[in-house]
Amino acid sequence: MLRGYYTAASGMTTQQRRQDTLSNNIANAQTPGFKQDQASIRSFPELLIKRIDSETLPTVRNFTLPIDQSIGSINSGVYVQETIVDHQQGGLLETGMPADMALINGIIPDETGSIFFTVQNANGELRYTRNGNFTVDGEGFLTTNQGYYVLNQAGEPIFTDGQDFTVTSEGQVEVAGAQIPLNIAYAADVNQLIKDDEDLFVPGEEVDEPADARNVAGLSFSVEQHFLEHSNVDQVQTMTEMMQAYRLFETNQKVLQAYDQSMDIAVNQIGRLT
Template sequence: MLRGFYTAASGMITQQRRQDTLSNNIANAETPGFKQDQATIRAFPELLINRMGKETIPTTRPFSVPNQQQIGSINTGAYVQETIADHQQGGLQETGMATDMALINAVLPDELGSLFFTIQNADGDVRYTRNGNFTVDGEGYLTTNQGYYVLDQAGEPIFTDGQAFSVTSEGVIEIDGAVIPLNIAYAENVNDLIKDDEDLFMFTDDEAAVDARDMADVSFSVEQRFLESSNVDQVQTMTDMMQAYRLFEANQKVVQAYDQSMDMAVNQIARLT
């Protein structure tokens, strides 16, 4: 009976964490370049149950073996193993802002690969993002809305001096006759990336993305005055949230049923009269 408590409780915790993931997706449905998270649910290892009888099986040897009858397996619950970002590209939304840019994956050699803008955060570490909602700070540098520098192909912050600029489809910024290529990074396997704060990605190990321009089989385009929308399917996400809520309720009722059975076993059946 106690095993049933644990199994139902693990189901409740699993659906609660799944609901948290879906809620975060909905909250960022309007965030440019946001990649929705998908919770992967896994069952705990199953247990094989055998019944050990008192009868013994006779053998030709001078001893006998206990009679063992296989009953079956029992599951011990489920848990959220991890959350994985879905890097499928979102749609384009025209904004008319010269500092907005959308990165389009034209040709990639592997379905697990993806392209990113390269960012330098406040600690000086390199991060990657699909959110091209950029701006120009008071010093004339191209930055994210959080104030992080957008890097050029040489890995340096892009200085615009507050002047108007244009961006070619090849990802080159043209300012007063000067050309500054954006640092477009290619990650061969997006599963090696984890989400950092402020809609940024980082590698799990001491790895780094490669320059997309150095990859002969990778092509991309950059659209100025456009933003990539999030890839959150709001209708499907709301449906999944309702499903998670119903499954949470079902496990909750199982816990209540076990609680009533335990109450009867302890306070009624075992009562001394």
């Protein structure tokens, strides 16, 4: 019976964490370039139950025969192993704003590959994003909404001195007669990227920085100015999964209550009679 407590409790904890993940997806459904998270749920290793006994045969020497009989397996609960980012490209939204840009995947040579804008955070570290909702700061540099510099191919901030510029489909920022190539990065395995608290991506430990997309053989992409990439959150599907998670949490809760009532009877009533 005590094992049932842990099994039901693990189910409740799992659905609560799944609900947190789905809630974060819904909260960012209108965030440009947001990539939804998916909770990966696994069961704990099953336990094999055996009957170990012995039987004495009625012989002259009372021969004892050992018994090792498999009864079956028992599940010990579930847990959220990890959250996996879905990097599927979202739809496009036309905004008409010159600083808004959307990356469009062309030919991607690796099944798990994707392209990103390269930005520099407040600590001078490289980060990667699909959110092209950019702006121009007071000093004339192209930045993200967090104030992080958008970098060119040389790894330097892009100076536009206002919003009077154009961006070609090849990712060239044309300003004052000059062409500045955007730093478009390519990650061959997006599963090696980690999402930070600001929905920017960073390579995991012992993983190389994404490569320059223009130097990757067989890769093609385009950049659309005046457009933004939608998040890839399916709000209807996410709401359905949230209701399912709530029902599963409620079911495990009722199982836990049933175990508690049985334990109460065993301790306070049956135990009193004995």
